[in-house]
Amino acid sequence: MFRPCLFLLSLFLTVASQAATRPNVLFVLCDDLRPDALGCYGSKHVKTPNIDRLAGEGVLFQNAFCTTSLCSPSRASILSGLYAHTHGVTNNFTEYPAAMESFPQVLQKAGYATAYIGKYHMGEENDEPRPGYDYFVTHKGQGKYFDTEFNFHGQKREVVKGYYTTVVTDMTLDWLKKQSADKPWCMFLGHKAPHSFYTPEPKYEHTFDDVRVPYPATAFQLNDKPQWIKERLYTWHGIYGPLFEWRKKFPDDRPEAVKDFENMVHGYWGTVLSVDDSMGRLRAYLEETGQLDNTLIVFMGDNGLLEGEHGMVDKRTGHEASLRIPIVARFPGLSTEGKKIPQQVLTVDMAPSILDLCGAPALPKIHGQSWTKLVREGDADWRKSWFYHYNYEKQFPYTPNVRAIRTDEWKYIHYPHGNGSPDRHLAELYNLKDDPDETKNLISKPEFVSKVSELQAELSKLMSATGLTPGTDKMPLDEGVKSELPDAKIR
Ligand SMILES: [Ca+2]
Numbered sequence: 278m279f280r281p282c283l284f285l286l287s288l289f290l291t292v293a294s295q296a297a298t299r300p301n302v303l304f305v306l307c308d309d310l311r312p313d314a315l316g317c318y319g320s321k322h323v324k325t326p327n328i329d330r331l332a333g334e335g336v337l338f339q340n341a342f343c344t345t346s347l348c349s350p351s352r353a354s355i356l357s358g359l360y361a362h363t364h365g366v367t368n369n370f371t372e373y374p375a376a377m378e379s380f381p382q383v384l385q386k387a388g389y390a391t392a393y394i395g396k397y398h399m400g401e402e403n404d405e406p407r408p409g410y411d412y413f414v415t416h417k418g419q420g421k422y423f424d425t426e427f428n429f430h431g432q433k434r435e436v437v438k439g440y441y442t443t444v445v446t447d448m449t450l451d452w453l454k455k456q457s458a459d460k461p462w463c464m465f466l467g468h469k470a471p472h473s474f475y476t477p478e479p480k481y482e483h484t485f486d487d488v489r490v491p492y493p494a495t496a497f498q499l500n501d502k503p504q505w506i507k508e509r510l511y512t513w514h515g516i517y518g519p520l521f522e523w524r525k526k527f528p529d530d531r532p533e534a535v536k537d538f539e540n541m542v543h544g545y546w547g548t549v550l551s552v553d554d555s556m557g558r559l560r561a562y563l564e565e566t567g568q569l570d571n572t573l574i575v576f577m578g579d580n581g582l583l584e585g586e587h588g589m590v591d592k593r594t595g596h597e598a599s600l601r602i603p604i605v606a607r608f609p610g611l612s613t614e615g616k617k618i619p620q621q622v623l624t625v626d627m628a629p630s631i632l633d634l635c636g637a638p639a640l641p642k643i644h645g646q647s648w649t650k651l652v653r654e655g656d657a658d659w660r661k662s663w664f665y666h667y668n669y670e671k672q673f674p675y676t677p678n679v680r681a682i683r684t685d686e687w688k689y690i691h692y693p694h695g696n697g698s699p700d701r702h703l704a705e706l707y708n709l710k711d712d713p714d715e716t717k718n719l720i721s722k723p724e725f726v727s728k729v730s731e732l733q734a735e736l737s738k739l740m741s742a743t744g745l746t747p748g749t750d751k752m753p754l755d756e757g758v759k760s761e762l763p764d765a766k767i768r
Contacts, residue, residue: 298636300608301572302384302463303559306355307552308348308396308472309592310578312341312603314549322488323546327557328605331574333615335607336652338622342683345667346580346592346599348472349399351624355579356380358628358643360666360743362750367668369767372400375408378640380628382409384463387637392452395445395467396420401767404428410465412452420469422476422548440478441469442551446558453562461635468555470548473521473768477547485546490539492516494714496588501718503692503703505677506587508758514583514591514675519762521590542584573608573634575627587715593673595665595681595690595705596715608634611652620659621685622648644743661685664739668752669695672767674759677702678752682736686710689732695754697747702755706732 312318316325317332343351345361353359353366356379361367365374373379385391392412397404398419405428406413416427425444426436437444449466456462477484496516499507509515511528516538519527523541524534556576563569579602583589586598593599604622611634625645632639633647650656662684669678681690688709692702706720706729719725740750 299387299389299461300610300635301461301568302389302631302635303563303572303574304463304465304631305468305556305559305574305576306352306466307468307470307576307578307603308398309580309582310471310549310552310603311582311584311598312578312601314471314546315603317605318603322485323549325549325553327553327560328576331556331560331576331607332605334613335574335605336612336616336618338604338606338618338648340619341577341602341604341622342600342663342665343580343602343624344663344665346594346665347667348579351580352397352399354624354645355577355627358625358640358645360625360644362666362745363644363743366399368670369398370401372403373407379409380631380640381463381465383632383637383640384461384635385409385411387635388460389635390456390460390462391465392449392462393465393467394448394452396469396472397467404434406431414448415467419472422469425469440551442478442548442555446555449559450562463635466559468552470552471545475521475523475541475544475548477544478551481547481550484550485543488539488543490535490542492535492538492588493585495586495716498716499588501721502587503705505692505702505758506589509675510588512675512758512760513762514589514593514673516585516588516590518590521768538585541590545584570609573606573611573631575604575606575631577604577627578602579624591675593667593670593676593679595667595679595688597709597713600665600683606652610634611649616652618648618652620648620651620656621661621663621683622651623663662735662739664736664743666740666745669755671753671756673763674756674761677755677758680736680740680750682732682739683709684732684735687728687732688715689729689736692755693750693752695752704729 313320314323317329349366349369350361353364353373357364381391391410393410394414397415402417404415404417413430414427416425422441424438428434511517517528517530520537520541524537563572580592581599581601583598626648629645629647633649651659665681667679677692678695688707691704692700694701704720705718707715
């Protein structure tokens with residue numbers, strides 16, 4: 278009797294330790310989600326109990342950022358751990374390179390069952406399966422909030438009736454139910470929500486009717502800002518523009534037209550409520566099947582979103598609302614107590630962190646770093662500065678080329694013309710500690726001349742560490758802010 282007991286015990290310990298080192302991964306990516314549209318990041322109005330619960334049992338990153346605030350480049354950075362100039366997806370129309378490894382692909386090679394379901398959005402018109410996934414379901418372009426046509430792993434295309442968030446959650450649960458207990462899995466769920474054009478589920482259409490939403494104060498503090506920000510006010514990406522079709526007659530800078538802005542924000546918030554419902558369903562399934570504590574759940578947004586700050590909507594710029602993303606992670610091996618991490622964490626850190634937690638081989642030569650040590654025990658050497666970049670788009674001529682550095686305390690943003698000539702836009706300098714809303718541009722104050730030089734030198738150093746020098750940092754020519762609307766097909 279003694280021997281079989283020992284054998285069973287050792288078998289149990291082996292299985293248990295394998296389970297602990299090879300957790301399942303449920304990765305949920307939202308599109309254009311602002312942290313402050315979630316309860317756990319301080320929203321007064323948007324109730325997200327399921328996402329808040331994950332944060333309360335796991336980890337919430339208080340200062341998380343994208344390195345390029347644009348859908349496709351940022352998604353490729355999340356998957357690869359690389360900055361946009363290295364993975365090559367520098368706009369919204371470029372395919373993720375087939376030869377470039379992603380964290381799901383590494384997990385697949387390490388014996389994980391892998392799936393991607395939902396919005397992929399790298400390679401606009403391609404809905405075919407991509408390398409690294411045993412099961413792949415996506416659609417062309419942005420998808421629709423209702424009745425999207427999906428391509429099911431290259432086997433059939435079918436319009437699935439219903440609300441996007443619910444539909445992709447159903448598909449995710451269907452796939453999870455087919456997985457066997459002896460193989461870990463990695464599910465990547467890509468929501469469309471809360472991307473424009475904001476359409477909530479009918480049950481949430483009127484949830485926020487009684488909430489007044491004014492333009493933020495910073496929309497009226499533009500005196501010391503570069504001229505292009507004032508020019509943007511009346512465009513597709515300004516608060517007096519069409520507001521993703523929530524304003525029918527535009528431009529409109531009358532104070533009463535703020536009602537259109539309010540309706541837009543209500544619509545945006547409404548789509549987030551369905552995402553929270555989705556997280557509740559997924560969590561309940563993992564709990565019912567005994568997988569919850571052996572699953573790393575990551576919930577995050579791909580890029581930030583301006584909602585009236587500095588008179589802007591959309592993203593792309595180097596300002597806080599455009600850079601800030603929510604990241605919540607739940608895994609008992611990380612934390613069980615609702616830890617809040619104040620250090621600056623980036624999109625490029627996700628792939629290395631997930632592979633680290635799964636005991637999988639690291640991706641070579643990437644720019645991001647695993648935050649597991651930072652979360653578990655703290656890390657005095659964690660980054661204190663990083664750089665941001667964005668390249669001017671002819672199809673969306675409302676944001677110049679942007680090169681910026683963000684430290685724990687300061688931000689410096691400048692706007693290269695693109696042809697090597699001196700910048701033609703005024704740069705921006707903010708003390709984020711004293712002025713987190715970036716209301717006072719200090720760039721022209723003589724007392725900060727040496728601070729600017731110091732930040733410029735640090736920016737060059739950070740960029741050259743990723744292979745970017747004045748000679749290699751290619752970008753389009755900035756042709757200025759234009760009033761034309763973007764092509765209807767790519768809005
Ligand atoms: Ca996005």
